[in-house]
Amino acid sequence: MLITSTELNSILNDPNIIIADTRSFKEYSEGHIPGAVNLDLFAFHWIDTTKQGIENFNNQSKNLLSFLGVTPEKKVIFYDSVSGMLAARGVWMLHYFSHQNVSMLDGGFTKWKKENLPIETKLNGFKPSLFSGKINPEIISGFEYIRENLDNVKIIDVRSSGEYDGSVIRAAQSGHIPNSINIDWNQNIKEDGTFKNNDELSKMYDFPKDSEIVTYCQGAYRAANTFLALKKLGFKNVRVYLGSWGEWGNKLELPVEK
Template sequence: MLISTTDLNSILDDPNLIIADTRSFKEYSEGHIPGAVHLDLFAFHWIDTTKQGIENFNNQTQNLLSFLGVTREKKVIFYDSISGMLAARGVWMLMYFSHENTSMLDGGITKWKKENLPLETKPNGFKPSDFSGKINPEIISGFEHIRDNLDKIKILDSRSTGEYDGSIMRAAQSGHIPNAINIDWNQNINDDGTFKNDEQLSKMYDFPKDTEIVTYCQGAYRAANSFLALKKLGFQNVKVYLGSWGEWGNKLELPVEK
């Protein structure tokens, strides 16, 4: 799920390659990887994981991936400033639609620039497709699944310590989902913006490999980064809670711990 700068640079001419720059349009227009299109994933927040809410998410995501031009034979690379949460969200979304040929640029454009690899400023247009992937329900969670299995699953809170302990409030309620453990997603990343190696990550995520783990944050972006870290380590049963605290913290009937 990670591609190195060297490997990406060697396939820039591949006609079956889609590169999506998930940073702001301002950053994109100041210089991006040749051929990259701009896709602002942060514009898409879904905090409704009722049955209808998930169906809406499926439809909107399918439209978004069609707009991006994804087809079965395309290799799709997302990048961010670093090995960040927006690129991770893109990779998770494609995996959710069973499109395995996707990865995140390790180290993002920061590493790319540091290595003096080519950049361009001209914008690139989309070549839309009619994308229809197969939904993989095994890597998504709604609030009901968590509520009904609080004692059975490992809940991983990828937010900052302040959000977790309730001193920073970003919803009607502050705190965290009961039993959740807090490992800030920033800890997945080295100082140079690349992903930590498996040995370093294993020390942080020291759980049995068959544990069912659900990751969450505020809007399921940081949680997607933690999802990738766990998948990289070989965890089989990992889900992202799509609604995250934006949903849970605003549903007053759901339990909260501080």
Template sequence: MLISTSELNSILDDSNLIIADTRSFKEYSEGHIPGAVHLDLFAFHWIDTSKQGIENFNNQSKSLLSFLGVTPEKKVVFYDSVSGMLAARGVWMLMYFSHQNTMMLDGGITKWQKENLAIETNPNGFKPSDFSGKTNPEIISGFEYIQDNLENLKILDARSPGEYDGSTIRAAQSGHIPNAINIDWSQNLREDGTFKNDEELSKMYDYPKDTEIVTYCQGAYRAANSFLVLKKLGFSNVKVYLGSWGEWGNRLDLPVEN
């Protein structure tokens, strides 16, 4: 699920490659990887994980991925300023639609520029497709699943310690989902913005590989980053709670701890 700067640089001419820059349009305009299109995934928050809500998410996502031009033979690379949460969200979304040939640029454009690789400023147009991926319910969770399985799940809160303990308030309720443990997603990265190696990450996520884990944050972006790390380490049963605290913390009928 990761591609290095040198690997990506060697396949820039591949006609089956889609490169999606998930940063702001301003950052994209100031310089991006040659051939990259701009895709603002941050605008795609989703805080309704009722059955109908997930169905609507599926339909909206298919429209977005059709716009991006995804077809079965395409290799799709998402990048961010670092090995960030926006690129991770893109990779998770494609995996959710059973498109396995997707990856994140490790170190993002920061590493790319540090290595003096080519940059362009002209925008690139989309080549839309009719995307029809099959959803994989094994890597997504709604609020009801967590509520029904609170005692059996390992719930991983990828937010900051302040959000977790309730001192930073970003919803009607403050705190965290009961029994959740806090591992801030930013700890997944080295100072240079690349992912830590598996040995370092395994010390942070020291659980049996078949543990059922649900990751969440505020809007399922940081949670997607932690999801990728867990999959990279070989965890077989990991889900992203799509609604995250944006949904859970604003539903007064759901339990919280702080």
């Protein structure tokens, strides 16, 4: 799921790649990887995981990926400032629609720039397609699934310790989902913005490889980054809780721990 800057630089002219810059339009317009289009994924928050909510999310995501021009033969590469949460969200999203040919640029634009690789400022337009992915329900979770499986799954809260312990309040309720453990997603990344190696990550995620894991944060962006870290380590059964704390913390009937 990761591609190095050297690897990406060697395939820049391949007509079958789509490069999506997930940073803000301002950052994109100041300089980006040649051929990249700008897709600010932060605009697509989703905190409704009722049956209807998931259906709406599926439809919106399909429209978004059609706009991006994804077709079965395309290799899609998402990048961020570093190996961050926005690019990770893009990778998770395509996996959710069973499009496996997708990667995140390890180290993001910061590393690309530092290595003096080519940069352009001209704006690139989208070449829309009709995207029709097959949903993989095994890598997504809604609030009901978690509520029913609180004692059966390993829940990783990837937010800051303040959000986890309730001292930072970002919803009607503060605290965390019962039984969840706190491993801040920032710990997945080295100082240079690339992902830590597997030895370092394994020390943080020291669980049996067959564990069923659900990751969550506030809006399922940081949680997508930890999804990638766990997949990198070979965990097979990982879900992202799409609604995350933005949903759970605002549903007063759901249990909370501090």
